Structures are given as C-alpha cells and as structure tokens.
Amino acid sequence: xxxxxxxxxxxxSTRKFLLSRCYTSKVEIDSxxxxxxxxxLGADRIYAGQMFILGNSDKGPLIQHMWDQEKxxxxxxxxxxxxxxxxxxxxxxxxxxAGFVLxxxxxxxxxxxAMACTVAVEDVIVEHYNDQLRTLMEDPDTNKELLETIxxxxxxxxxxHDTGLDHGAEQAPFxxxxxxxxxxxxxxxxxxSKVV
Amino acid sequence: xxxNRMCFILFKPSQHRLKRQFLPCLRARKFSSENLNNxxxxxxxxxxYEENIQNKILEASLTYVQELGWSKAALSSxxxxxxYPGISHSMFPNGGGDLVHYFQKRSSKRLLQYLKELxxxxxxxxxxxxxxxxxxxxxxxEMTVPYVSKWPQxxxxxSLPQNVPNSLATLLTMVDDICxxxxxxxxxxxxxxxxxxxxxxxxxxxxxxxxxxxxDFKNSWQFLNKRLSELEQLHMLLVKSDESSRITKDSIAAxxxxxxxxxxxx
Numbered sequence: 001x002x003x004x005x006x007x008x009x010x011x012x013s014t015r016k017f018l019l020s021r022c023y024t025s026k027v028e029i030d031s032x033x034x035x036x037x038x039x040x041l042g043a044d045r046i047y048a049g050q051m052f053i054l055g056n057s058d059k060g061p062l063i064q065h066m067w068d069q070e071k072x073x074x075x076x077x078x079x080x081x082x083x084x085x086x087x088x089x090x091x092x093x094x095x096x097x098a099g100f101v102l103x104x105x106x107x108x109x110x111x112x113x114a115m116a117c118t119v120a121v122e123d124v125i126v127e128h129y130n131d132q133l134r135t136l137m138e139d140p141d142t143n144k145e146l147l148e149t150i151x152x153x154x155x156x157x158x159x160x161h162d163t164g165l166d167h168g169a170e171q172a173p174f175x176x177x178x179x180x181x182x183x184x185x186x187x188x189x190x191x192x193s194k195v196v
Numbered sequence: 197x198x199x200n201r202m203c204f205i206l207f208k209p210s211q212h213r214l215k216r217q218f219l220p221c222l223r224a225r226k227f228s229s230e231n232l233n234n235x236x237x238x239x240x241x242x243x244x245y246e247e248n249i250q251n252k253i254l255e256a257s258l259t260y261v262q263e264l265g266w267s268k269a270a271l272s273s274x275x276x277x278x279x280y281p282g283i284s285h286s287m288f289p290n291g292g293g294d295l296v297h298y299f300q301k302r303s304s305k306r307l308l309q310y311l312k313e314l315x316x317x318x319x320x321x322x323x324x325x326x327x328x329x330x331x332x333x334x335x336x337x338e339m340t341v342p343y344v345s346k347w348p349q350x351x352x353x354x355s356l357p358q359n360v361p362n363s364l365a366t367l368l369t370m371v372d373d374i375c376x377x378x379x380x381x382x383x384x385x386x387x388x389x390x391x392x393x394x395x396x397x398x399x400x401x402x403x404x405x406x407x408x409x410x411x412d413f414k415n416s417w418q419f420l421n422k423r424l425s426e427l428e429q430l431h432m433l434l435v436k437s438d439e440s441s442r443i444t445k446d447s448i449a450a451x452x453x454x455x456x457x458x459x460x461x462x
Contacts, residue, residue, distance in 0.1 A: 037383065052449075078383045085376060092384040 029146070030086045031194050032132050036150070037077035038089040038193035039125060042099040043070045046121060049103020050114050059111045059167070066118070066160050073153050080146070089193045098189075102182070109173060115164040116172035120182035122161035128190055129154040250287055252278050254298040261299075265346050266292035266353055293359045296350045300366040303339045307370060310335050311377040326428050328378040333398055333420060336370065337405060341413065347406050371395045397423045 047067035054063060081088055089095070106117035129150050136143045136150070172178060257274025264270040268291045272282035288294040311332060318328065340347060354363035371391045380390055401420045408416045 081383045082381050085372075088383045088387050090385070090388055 028135065029084065029143070032135070032146070033077060033080050033084055033086045034089055035128075035190055035193040036132070037074070037081055037086075038091070038095055039128070039190065040070060040074040040077050040153075041092065042095045042189065043121065043125070044074045045096055045099025046103035046117070049100040049105070050107045050117075051103075052100075053104050053107035054111055054114060057111060059114070062163065062167070063114075066163070069156050069160075073156070076149060076153075080149070090196050091193065095189070095193075102185075106178075106182075112168045112172040113178065115167045115169035116175055116178050117182055119161055119164035119169040120179040121186055122157045122164065124183050124186040124190070125157050126154055126161060129157065246287075249280070251298070253280065253284060253287070254295060255302075257295055258299060261295070261343055261346055266295050266350050268292070271295060290358070292349075292353050293356065293362075296353050297359070297362050297366070299343075299350075300354075300363065303336065304366055304370045304373070306339065307332065307336050308373055311373055315377045325378045325380070326424055329374055329394060330420060330424050332374045332378070333394070333401065333424075334417060336398070337401060337416070337420075340402065340405065344406060347402075351402075351406070367395055367398075371398065393427055397427065 044067070047063060047070055050063050051060070051067060054060060080086070102117065103114075107114040133147065133150055133154065136147050140147060169175070253271065253275045255274075256277045257270045259277075260270040260273040264273065268285045268288075271285035271288055271291070271294075275284035276282050285291070290297075314323070314328065314331060317323070323331070343350070353359060368391070371394045374394055375390050380387070382390065397420065400423060401416060404419045405413060405416045410416075
C-alpha cells in the first residue's frame with residue numbers, strides 16, 4: 001500500500017506507463033545509469049589522454065591495464081542505457097574533450113601527477129558509487145543486476161585508487177592543490193550529468 | 197504466600213481497570229487505521245472512476261471535432277452522447293487543450309502498437325531504419341488525416357503557453373518510441389540528433405499536410421519521403437566528416453611525435 005502511493009507521488013504522469021511498482025522509481029534508475037555512463041566515458045577518456053602522453057614510458061602497461069577495465073565499464077553502461085531506454089547525457093562531446101584534456105594535461109606534468117589525477121578521480125567515483133549503492137539497497141531485489149554491476153565496478157575503481165597511491169601519487173608537484181581541483185571538477189561534473 | 201495474595205488483591209482490580217480503560221482506545225486506533233486504508237482505496241477508486249468518465253467523454257467528443265472543432269462545444273456534445281449533462285465540460289478546465297492532448301496520447305498509444313507489429317515484421321524481413329521511420333511517421337500522420345480540416349486549430353491550441361509542456365512531452369515520447377523501435381542504439385550525441393531530426397520531419401510534414409489538396413494526400417507522402425532521404429544524405433555526410441576528422445587527429449598526433457623526436461624527447 002505504502003509502496004504504491006510513494007511511487008505514484010514521485011513519477012511524472014507522462015512516464016507513468018514505464019514505471020514498475022518498486023521503491024526506487026524509474027526516474028531515479030535513469031539518473032543513476034545516465035551519470036554512471038557519463039562518468040565511465042570521462043574515465044575512459046582520461047586514461048586515453050594519459051596513454052597518449054605516457055604510452056611509451058614504464059608506466060604504460062599499468063595505465064593500459066586500468067584503461068582496459070574502464071573500457072569494459074563504459075561498454076557495460078552503454079548496454080544498460082540501451083536495455084533500460086535511458087536518455088544518455090547531452091554533454092557527451094564535452095566530457096569527451098574534458099576527459100582527454102585532463103588526462104593528457106596531468107600526464108604532461110609527469111607520471112606522478114598522472115597518478116595523482118587517477119587517485120583524485122577514483123576517490124570521488126568510489127564515494128559516488130557508494131552513495132548509489134545506498135540508494136539501491138532500499139530495494140535490493142528489483143535492482144539486483146545494477147547493484148552487482150556497481151559493486152564490482154566500485155571495487156575495481158578502489159583498486160585503481162590504491163594503485164595510484166602505490167605509484168607515488170602523493171609525491172606529485174602541488175599534490176594537495178591538484179587533488180582538490182580535480183575532485184571539485186569531478187563533483188561538479190557528476191551533479192551536472194545527473195540531470196542533463 | 198501472603199504477599200502473593202496481597203499482590204493479587206492489590207493488582208488484579210487495577211489490571212482490570214487498565215484493560216477497561218485502554219481497550220476501547222486500542223479498538224479505536226485499529227478502527228481508525230482501517231478507516232485510513234479504506235479512505236485511500238476509495239480515493240484511488242475515485243480517481244480511476246473520474247478518469248474513466250473523462251476518457252469516455254473525450255473519446256465521444258472526438259466524433260464532434262470535424263463539426264465543432266477542438267472546443268468546449270465538442271466536449272459538451274460528447275458528454276451528452278455518453279449520457280452526462282452538457283455542462284460536464286467543466287471537468288476539463290483546459291477545454292480544447294485537454295481534447296487535443298487526449299487525441300495525441302491516444303494516437304501515440306496506437307502508434308506504439310503499430311511499431312511493435314512493424315518490429316516483429318522486420319525481424320523476419322529486415323526493413324532499413326529510414327524506411328521504418330517513414331512507415332511509422334506515415335502511420336502516425338494518417339491518424340491525423342480525419343481531423344485535417346480542424347488541425348490548424350489544434351496546432352494553435354498546442355502552441356499556447358499552458359499547453360506547450362504537454363504537447364512537447366507527447367511529441368518527444370512519440371519520437372523516442374519511433375527511434376527505439378527503428379533500432380537506434382546510439383548512446384552519444386547522435387541520440388539527440390536523431391530524435392530532433394525525426395521530430396522536425398514530423399512537424400514539417402504535418403504543416404504540409406494541412407494545406408495539401410492532392411488526392412489521398414499523395415504530395416504529403418512524397419514530401420515526407422524527400423525530407424527523410426535528405427536526412428539520410430546529411431547523415432552520410434556527417435559520418436564521412438567523422439572519418440575525415442579522425443584522419444586530422446591522426447596527422448596531428450604524427451606531427452606531435454615528429455616534433456618530439458626532433459627536440460630529442462623520445
């Protein structure tokens with residue numbers, strides 16, 4: 001009884017027919033998939049930018065490994081977009097360029113700065129995934145697939161974060177300022193992608 | 197033993213009293229929560245009931261549109277036809293706007309049915325996406341044809357500020373359905389470009405349709421076909437320019453590597 005009334009209140013009337021009778025509404029799931037796809041697209045482009053500069057250095061294979069994982073994440077969310085008929089973010093061209101510039105820019109400051117960039121980005125992403133997992137846990141049965149996907153990806157992002165720290169992220173020039181700036185940028189991008 | 201007895205004497209009556217005092221309260225609470233549920237269910241039923249009546253009236257009113265236009269007059273004639281007083285048009289504060297919105301929603305639902313059938317058909321014998329879109333748009337516009345003499349009025353009503361959100365939402369839902377069933381799987385900016393393009397072609401053909409005097413609206417369908425083939429050409433052009441931009445990207449990368457070699461960085 002309570003469930004039906006809540007979902008009725010939260011939906012837009014035009015999309016009523018699309019909604020299942022679950023606690024986490026279709027609108028919320030849409031938003032989660034949209035922002036995660038945008039994030040993984042950005043991450044993919046960041047590693048592309050880093051590889052463009054550092055591809056031939058000794059950190060090349062390490063970055064390549066992380067990049068391959070991000071590519072897989074991105075593909076998974078692209079499939080989820082098709083499956084759930086979610087509107088993708090309208091800002092893909094911007095995230096495309098911004099991600100690449102961030103990756104290449106940080107790599108130009110040296111491989112330690114590139115690692116610092118990875119650590120900052122992954123830190124925000126892990127936090128963001130944890131927030132989403134909390135939302136999805138309200139109704140674990142209906143969101144099972146999404147829950148498992150996000151949990152797996154969260155763990156992999158955490159690994160990237162730790163790898164970055166192991167490879168001297170904290171010795172990067174202006175580590176604190178750099179990290180704060182990138183974190184702020186990521187958070188802003190996340191809040192924009194949730195809606196647009 | 198004595199103590200026990202004393203306790204019994206002391207407390208038994210008080211327990212009794214407690215029960216007597218609280219039971220009615222508990223009963224009342226139980227009753228009220230049941231009541232609340234009933235009220236909720238009634239409210240739900242009432243909403244459905246009202247919606248059903250509204251839909252019945254709107255459906256009947258559509259038969260009067262050719263004669264009376266998208267107006268309150270059509271609504272009251274429709275209400276009278278299904279056995280309600282003509283004054284029932286006050287159920288629709290938006291008047292003609294509600295009638296047009298109902299028609300659009302109903303057509304979208306029918307189109308969805310058609311799209312599903314078309315998709316099944318195309319699974320055995322593939323239809324190219326552009327032809328799929330053409331068929332879908334033609335099917336949708338054919339639903340407007342019976343009302344074509346009064347359609348300019350409907351367009352005017354839809355573009356009134358208070359009706360814009362509704363008409364935009366129905367248009368975008370329709371376009372999204374068409375693109376989805378035509379097999380669009382893009383997840384980037386193309387997602388938007390395709391939907392906007394299809395919406396543009398739909399609206400342009402709609403405008404052509406209302407002033408078309410040819411038999412069976414042949415000219416309109418020709419117009420639709422031409423616009424869509426133009427769109428396809430534009431799409432090809434964009435795909436090609438995408439390729440050429442990749443070539444420029446590659447050559448910039450090559451120049452960058454050469455420069456680094458010359459400076460001696462590599």
